[in-house]
Amino acid sequence: MHEVVVTGYGMINGVGNNAEEAFNALLAGKTGVDIISHFDASDEKVQIACEVKNFNPDDVMDKKEQKKADRFIHLGLCAVAEAMKRANIGDDDIDRNRFGVCGATGIGGLPNIEKNVISSFQKGAKGVSPFFVPSTITNMLSGFVSIYHDLRGPNLSSTTACTAGLHAITEAAKTIMLGGADAMVAVGAEACICPIGVRGFANMNALSTRNDDPAHASRPFDKDRDGFILGEGAGALILESLESAQKRGAKIYAKLLGFGESADAHHITTPLVNHEGASRAIKAALDMAGNPMIDYINAHGTSTYYNDLYESKMFEGIFEQVPPLSSIKGSTGHTLGAAGAIEAVVSVMALNANMMPPTINFEESSDDMQLDYIPNKARAAQLRTVMSTNYGFGGTNGAVIFGK
Structure with missing residues (x-):
């Protein structure tokens, strides 16, 4: 290979x-x-x-x-x-x-x-x-x-x-x-x-x-x-x-370290509770990459109620300590079929710049969502491994991991 x-x-x-x-x-x-x-x-x-x-x-x-x-x-x-x-x-x-x-x-x-x-x-x-x-x-x-x-x-x-x-x-x-x-x-x-x-x-x-x-x-x-x-x-x-x-x-x-793909087999638009289907894609990507420490996640983060809630719960279920994560869709909107490509580019650029882009317009967490969403201001960090995740209608999911 x-x-x-x-x-x-x-x-x-x-x-x-x-x-x-x-x-x-x-x-x-x-x-x-x-x-x-x-x-x-x-x-x-x-x-x-x-x-x-x-x-x-x-x-x-x-x-x-x-x-x-x-x-x-x-x-x-x-x-x-x-x-x-x-x-x-x-x-x-x-x-x-x-x-x-x-x-x-x-x-x-x-x-x-x-x-x-x-x-x-x-x-x-x-x-x-x-x-x-x-x-x-x-x-x-x-x-x-x-x-x-x-x-x-x-x-x-x-x-x-x-x-x-x-x-x-x-x-x-x-x-x-x-x-x-x-x-x-x-x-x-x-x-x-x-x-x-x-x-x-x-x-x-x-x-x-x-x-x-x-x-x-x-x-x-x-x-x-x-x-x-x-x-x-x-x-x-x-x-x-x-x-x-x-x-x-x-x-x-x-370097492309790993990727994973999965299906919800559940509903045409609503993801499985806690993004169980997407979690399998992420776990597959982590396994392929050799289960590295993830320093930053470029999350799907659509600004819809269920995606953001379930995605947050999913990360809590996968990681003992959830890495900092953000969504760029406050800036770019949701670019649908282009989102995964754009967000992968951003992830690679973040990796090289050692800078994590922020989640803008973040004012208040809800009680059931308490992760580090990198609110409103970009953050410098020594990044070695980053992950980008996306999910789509029809219950199709994917994750990709890049490393230096």
Whole structure:
């Protein structure tokens, strides 16, 4: 089995259009949550979201090509371009037949689906773009990445709700470990801040309705949390076999020590009490990693009542002494299928910076949640091993552990 290391990373989200900008904003406790600008939401039940600002798809695609790809693909290409540049992989450094990609998204091209369905009803067949299907289907993220970067190895896609980005990492890692590739791009992207997307989650009562106070609406683990904020963005990691990275003299940002996956087999949206299903994924990751001391956990922390309560109870059941943990979703919102990839990037950056990002908008603990959530201010610490966790609708769970 080949060891897997991280040699590049990139991300874009509501607080930054590249990894350094976004990470520094997280450490500073900034938030990107504001009134929705992608469409007129003034009459909506939920009028706030965490949108990517000042992003120009011209930076990653020719104008004539942009209509062939929905926004989640544009954002994904942005994160991958940054990750590839940071990895400094030359044309002759790796056999492109052994360099693959695993993309991830929870929903895919929802804005374009909505647009074309409306146009179809209004105009009939002529209202449907010939690019409708390829611009919206979920695997086109990995498809475009493969084409744009000439990656001719395995071309895979993960669509496992809010665990998808993490699963892209684990699938890419498995491919390398088993010798199916020397390097893989793992990328998760999401962009579904559109009327049907917001209304769908709002009508589930999953979203915060603090329309008059956007900056404090997403408040993971706080006593007064009332739902998550829809976010958008993308995260990407370049994973390589240790042999490949060493052969080309690559800078190694982290080693992938372990990962775990599980299912609740319980309910389409509600997790098992105390996240029992997710705990099995975390225990599997710890076991694979050799049960190291975890110095920091980047938790899923959605700002919903049950996730945050059950996740806290789960950690208490797994660890004799629960490590410091935080959720970045107060800053970025919940980026759904991109969350696992973005939060893995943040975890790797935290590991290298020896800085743990805070859980912002944390004002008061409830009696049944008394962990160290790193409230409101980033914290310096000597980090050797970090873990990131995600869970999704359908009862799909995952955890990944990185070490120096």
